[in-house]
Amino acid sequence: MGIATSGPGRDEDRPDFELHHIYTLAASHGTGLGQRLLDTAIENRAAYLWILNGNPRAERFYRRNGFEPDGTDTLCGPTWHHRPMFRMHRQ
Numbered sequence: 001m002g003i004a005t006s007g008p009g010r011d012e013d014r015p016d017f018e019l020h021h022i023y024t025l026a027a028s029h030g031t032g033l034g035q036r037l038l039d040t041a042i043e044n045r046a047a048y049l050w051i052l053n054g055n056p057r058a059e060r061f062y063r064r065n066g067f068e069p070d071g072t073d074t075l076c077g078p079t080w081h082h083r084p085m086f087r088m089h090r091q
């Protein structure tokens with residue numbers, strides 16, 4: 001089981017498409033469900049996303065799908081305890 005959401009980019013300097021969320025239950029990791037969700041959410045579009053630092057599985061998943069860090073980072077809001085995150089994009 002999992003969920004993915006996407007839509008027009010919200011960052012002013014990145015007007016293309018954004019992957020807002022992707023999440024699969026741990027029991028589904030490594031089954032290809034994440035791949036199917038990503039393919040449905042963004043198809044073959046140029047897109048960007050934000051990822052928390054220290055999430056190697058998700059980062060590997062995104063790199064496998066053509067995403068690279070674009071050099072932009074920031075801190076999350078208080079809901080996420082101001083944890084650092086960085087932006088990845090694919091052309």
Ligand SMILES: CC(C)(COP(=O)(O)OP(=O)(O)OC[C@H]1O[C@@H](n2cnc3c(N)ncnc32)[C@H](O)[C@@H]1OP(=O)(O)O)[C@@H](O)C(=O)NCCC(=O)NCCS
Nearest residue numbers: 022023024029030031032033034035050051052057058061
């Ligand atoms: C990020 C996330 C969606 C990626 O999911 P995932 O489990 O890595 O990806 P998939 O389900 O597509 O599985 C891919 C793996 O399954 C294997 N696989 C098995 N059957 C497969 C199939 N039919 N199709 C594709 N891959 C398959 C792949 O070879 C790959 O193996 P690897 O990880 O050893 O390279 C998932 O880890 C997740 O929800 N994590 C928690 C939330 C999170 O971090 N979200 C991102 C926030 S930015």
